[in-house]
Amino acid sequence: MKPAPRASRPNPRRSLRAWLAAGAWLGAAWLLGGCATPGSPAAARDPFEPMNRVVFQFNDTIDKAVLEPVATGYQDYVPENLRIAIGSVFGNLADLWTAVNQLLQGKPLEALSDLSRFVLNSTLGVAGLADIATPMGLEKHHEDFGQTLGRWGVPSGPYLVLPLLGPSSLRDAPALIPDYRGDLVTAIDSKGERNNAYLLRVIDTRARLLRAERLVEGAALDRYSFIRDGYLQRRRNLVYDGNPPEEPPPAYDPEDDPEAPGASGDAPASAPASAPRTDENR
Amino acid sequence: MTKRLLPFLLWLLMFVPAAAATAATAAAAEPPDRLIERLSNEILERIRTDAALKAGDRKKLDELVDNTVMPHVDFRRMTALSVGRNWRTATPEQQQQLMDEFRALLIRTYAGALSSVADQKVRMRPLRANPQDTDVIVRSEVVQPRGEPIQLDYRMARRTDGWKIYDVNVLGVWLVETYRTQFAQEVSTGGIEGLIRSLSEKNRQPAANGKT
Numbered sequence A: 001m002k003p004a005p006r007a008s009r010p011n012p013r014r015s016l017r018a019w020l021a022a023g024a025w026l027g028a029a030w031l032l033g034g035c036a037t038p039g040s041p042a043a044a045r046d047p048f049e050p051m052n053r054v055v056f057q058f059n060d061t062i063d064k065a066v067l068e069p070v071a072t073g074y075q076d077y078v079p080e081n082l083r084i085a086i087g088s089v090f091g092n093l094a095d096l097w098t099a100v101n102q103l104l105q106g107k108p109l110e111a112l113s114d115l116s117r118f119v120l121n122s123t124l125g126v127a128g129l130a131d132i133a134t135p136m137g138l139e140k141h142h143e144d145f146g147q148t149l150g151r152w153g154v155p156s157g158p159y160l161v162l163p164l165l166g167p168s169s170l171r172d173a174p175a176l177i178p179d180y181r182g183d184l185v186t187a188i189d190s191k192g193e194r195n196n197a198y199l200l201r202v203i204d205t206r207a208r209l210l211r212a213e214r215l216v217e218g219a220a221l222d223r224y225s226f227i228r229d230g231y232l233q234r235r236r237n238l239v240y241d242g243n244p245p246e247e248p249p250p251a252y253d254p255e256d257d258p259e260a261p262g263a264s265g266d267a268p269a270s271a272p273a274s275a276p277r278t279d280e281n282r
Numbered sequence B: 001m002t003k004r005l006l007p008f009l010l011w012l013l014m015f016v017p018a019a020a021a022t023a024a025t026a027a028a029a030e031p032p033d034r035l036i037e038r039l040s041n042e043i044l045e046r047i048r049t050d051a052a053l054k055a056g057d058r059k060k061l062d063e064l065v066d067n068t069v070m071p072h073v074d075f076r077r078m079t080a081l082s083v084g085r086n087w088r089t090a091t092p093e094q095q096q097q098l099m100d101e102f103r104a105l106l107i108r109t110y111a112g113a114l115s116s117v118a119d120q121k122v123r124m125r126p127l128r129a130n131p132q133d134t135d136v137i138v139r140s141e142v143v144q145p146r147g148e149p150i151q152l153d154y155r156m157a158r159r160t161d162g163w164k165i166y167d168v169n170v171l172g173v174w175l176v177e178t179y180r181t182q183f184a185q186e187v188s189t190g191g192i193e194g195l196i197r198s199l200s201e202k203n204r205q206p207a208a209n210g211k212t
Helices: A012-033 A047-078 A080-104 A107-125 A143-153 A172-181 A191-208 A210-219 A221-238 B002-028 B030-049 B058-072 B073-087 B091-112 B175-204
Strands: A159-162 A166-169 B123-125 B135-143 B150-159 B162-170
Touching: A047 A159, A047 A191, A047 A210, A047 A221, A080 A107, A080 A143, A080 A191, A143 A172, A143 A221, A159 A172, A159 A221, A166 A172, A166 A221, A172 A221, A191 A210, A210 B091, A221 B175, B002 B162, B030 B058, B030 B073, B030 B135, B030 B150, B030 B162, B058 B162, B073 B091, B073 B162, B073 B175, B091 B175, B162 B175
Parallel strands: none
Antiparallel strands: A159 A166, B123 B135, B135 B150, B150 B162
């Protein structure tokens, strides 16, 4: 599947304007992002909450009416092996863009690993129908341009709920444009085939979220803020590949930790007297 | 020869007591990462071999949680952290109610997920901690036959009777941090009583089923 040559080269004035817009957007993310870390109060992370809730409600209505029933049907009527193969093909196409982002994030070894995945699965795995690279020890990763921006130091910025696309942030939303450009499905020549591929991918993705969705349904008192907090924490974790900094305890304010050992007077006997208590804001 | 040996002997003298002390404390309490590894494998094995448990049978799950998981969890602290500073304003009875309802909510949530347990394996990630630390993050991941590994981390504190879990991280999302917002929203509208009421209403709703 060779990337199709674009019909018209973007004219330089237009692309300059696009760059300026991108710069302004990122500048806004910088400014607004300083206070929008996952641990900060909800108001700081989500200044657009009233608007976001409206969009969330809108997305939910459409999902319940169309997407969820379709995804459920897909899961109930398409044999599991076929669904796994379909998921593998899309996963394989995504691996190439992941490799590009690994490189942009300054991780050449991971880039090489993901590129190898793509090459092996596209050839020996027959266009990605089978994921043979994972059993060979090349683990699957997922990197997108939002994570790359995060790696470059762009803070997440306020939480955004995008119409139809769902949870995002001031940083991650514009990053969807490079993600779209780097998406191999976008490069499919025939418009009809391309749209079918998009549609199938949306259904496949939604079907895979059915279980997680039931979990959220059962766990959340307020689904909106539960998904928001989950999204922001998860994205931060992804930016740091599972090792976010400043995490070693105490991550919680001692004021909020009334049952901490020591707070109620039952300090562990084994703690050396010279070592500072970890819950006293080292 | 002796000249060569002397630094070695000095080195030995310096380190033997330290090593002995470390060994002694290790014997007193199972290291936190070993504990997690043992517990995870034990639980995965139990779910794999018990069809009723895998289907989310409440009685069996309660028994597993009470006998295998809870002895290693500081659930009081976990609940208190999730409620945050409002915990102090709750009466002892309310605190007990909060713990009971929160426990029920978490069990309900995980009961539906058990059916997906198959040939996953737990892999420990390196523990970045000093031997004298009393509060650590233990990192692990569940390796699946397909797809990315699932990150599972634990905040653990050292108590007199061993290491206790007080927070769990699934895929980068900390449980306490997430429930803190959920609980604060309820407390701000209905107080501690309102939070208890919302939790028990939530728990009385028909449980999310585990069918795929």
